[in-house]
Amino acid sequence: MYSTILERFIRYARFNTRSNPANKHMIPSSPEQVEFALKLENELNLLGLEEVFYDERDGFVTAKVSSNQPDEDIPAIGFMAHIDTADFPSENVNPQVHYNYDGKDVVLNKELDIVMTVKEFPNLKDYVGETLVTTDGTTLLGADCKAGMASIVEVMKHLIENPEIPHGDIWVAFGPDEEIGIGASRFIAEKWPVEFAYTVDGGRTGQLDYETFNAAQAVLTFTGTSVHPGAAKDVMVNPLAEAAKFYQKIPANETPETTSGYEGYYMLGGQTGDLNSVTAIYNIRDHDFDKFEERKAQIKEWVDEQNATYAYPRISCVITNQYANMGNIIKNDSRSFDLAKQAYAAVGVTPRINPMRGGTDGSHLAFKGIATPNLFKGSENSHGQYEFVTVERMKLASDVILSIIELVQDQPVVYHI
Numbered sequence: 001m002y003s004t005i006l007e008r009f010i011r012y013a014r015f016n017t018r019s020n021p022a023n024k025h026m027i028p029s030s031p032e033q034v035e036f037a038l039k040l041e042n043e044l045n046l047l048g049l050e051e052v053f054y055d056e057r058d059g060f061v062t063a064k065v066s067s068n069q070p071d072e073d074i075p076a077i078g079f080m081a082h083i084d085t086a087d088f089p090s091e092n093v094n095p096q097v098h099y100n101y102d103g104k105d106v107v108l109n110k111e112l113d114i115v116m117t118v119k120e121f122p123n124l125k126d127y128v129g130e131t132l133v134t135t136d137g138t139t140l141l142g143a144d145c146k147a148g149m150a151s152i153v154e155v156m157k158h159l160i161e162n163p164e165i166p167h168g169d170i171w172v173a174f175g176p177d178e179e180i181g182i183g184a185s186r187f188i189a190e191k192w193p194v195e196f197a198y199t200v201d202g203g204r205t206g207q208l209d210y211e212t213f214n215a216a217q218a219v220l221t222f223t224g225t226s227v228h229p230g231a232a233k234d235v236m237v238n239p240l241a242e243a244a245k246f247y248q249k250i251p252a253n254e255t256p257e258t259t260s261g262y263e264g265y266y267m268l269g270g271q272t273g274d275l276n277s278v279t280a281i282y283n284i285r286d287h288d289f290d291k292f293e294e295r296k297a298q299i300k301e302w303v304d305e306q307n308a309t310y311a312y313p314r315i316s317c318v319i320t321n322q323y324a325n326m327g328n329i330i331k332n333d334s335r336s337f338d339l340a341k342q343a344y345a346a347v348g349v350t351p352r353i354n355p356m357r358g359g360t361d362g363s364h365l366a367f368k369g370i371a372t373p374n375l376f377k378g379s380e381n382s383h384g385q386y387e388f389v390t391v392e393r394m395k396l397a398s399d400v401i402l403s404i405i406e407l408v409q410d411q412p413v414v415y416h417i
Helices: 005-013 031-047 122-127 143-161 239-247 289-307 335-346 361-366 391-410
Strands: 050-055 060-065 077-082 096-098 106-109 114-116 132-134 170-175 196-202 214-223 265-273 277-286 315-323 374-376 388-390
Touching (some): 005 132, 005 143, 005 391, 031 050, 031 060, 031 143, 060 143, 077 361, 143 170, 143 196, 196 361, 196 391, 214 239, 239 265, 277 289, 289 315
Antiparallel strands (some): 050 060, 096 132, 214 315, 265 277
């Protein structure tokens, strides 16, 4: 089974699909993602999937494997993965395959003396004897989320080639710009008639997510008064200093580097400016919705407090919600999560269920009416030169997908979107 998963993954990985946060107004944010999506559309057609369609409106490729049980009322389900890669060099990705990995340090690039050491990455010991796929040390690998893509496509191929396997309607979707947080927010859910779905975007084997942060972004603009330092007394207002003063209001124990589990945080995510003005971007995160709202209100309160120290307001603040905790939706219809736990058990995987300290495309899908837990894809060290995955873990992710497809046939149909 899944005999072409390695070739498929390497082929996907070599294609540069890095998203571009500077082009958030575009769909998708980089032309390379369009090129890749069109190639994928052709590939899915050749494999025999139905209703294959690249939608220019949202940048997603969707397709279907139709039910071969026409007399059974089986819930239609979906599987999604993103095609873009993160903000790290992604041109000329050159995957390295290490067969029967021996558990020792991995030389990624001999010429540049780039080595992935077991001392720094002791998790390598968990993959002894497996087929390890790494970078050449100069780029990311793109296993996030092309490993998830490969696992999904291999299962669809397997179902088409083995029509004796009973199943209901299975939909797939592959879309852009997850890494910059906007991909699935644009997804047109009405064209994907599923009762629930899964993203295959988790990392280490066993990861199973159903809770994410509630997330917002606060953009603060500090307006200064710039004059020559020699005449600055009682006149100059330095926005660089005022932005630094604002940051001091953030409690030291409420930042990403000091929190874990269900603890929320504030994070200064970026800052640019000069003596005329400064723009600071703050990320606001919390799993609890009420605490999340309190955090947004607290930012505004701090802005008001500091503005009160000036002759007139010098800080403007715009807060925008980014995504919400999908757990609030999944708890109302837990079939998707319950099935995932059963599927993990069926293939011998112990689920690792922890509150996700981030978001997934499922965060957006949940609030479009589609409960969407996040399954593992088996990769590690994402978004950098030490990223890796093994063929065996991608196949295991495929096994979980296939198990869900088998188990869902015993579920009642509750509603149709």
